Amino acid sequence: MTIQEAQQTVDGWIREYGVRYFDEMTNLAILTEEVGEVARIMARKYGEQSFKENETGKDLGEELADVLFVLICIANQTNVDLEKELKKTLAKKTKRDGERHRNNKKLK
Helix, strand or coil: CCHHHHHHHHHHHHHHHHCCCCHHHHHHHHHHHHHHHHHHHHHHHHHCCCCHHHHCCHHHHHHHHHHHHHHHHHHHHCCCHHHHHHHHHHHHHHHHCCCCCCCCCCHH
C-alpha cells in the first residue's frame, strides 16, 4: 500500500464507519495519547522500566499503527499529501545530512 493509498483507505473508513473526522485539535490530542502508548512500551521493552502485570500483551506494532492512523487522519483533514511531503523531507534531509552522519565519530 502506498502512502496515497493509505490516505484514501483511512478516508474511506472514516466516511463508512467513523461518521466524520474528529476536529483537528481532538485528533492532535488523540495522536499525543497514541504516541504516549508507544513511549510506554518502548520504555518498558527497550528501556529500564518494567511492565506491570496488567500491561502484558501490549503490542508495539499495533500502537505504531494507531499513531499512523491518526497521523493520516490529520493529514487528510488538513489536505496534506503525505507521500509528497515525505519525498520533500527525504530530499531536505539528504541535502542537509548526507555527509554529516557519515562523518559523525559518535556513530562509528
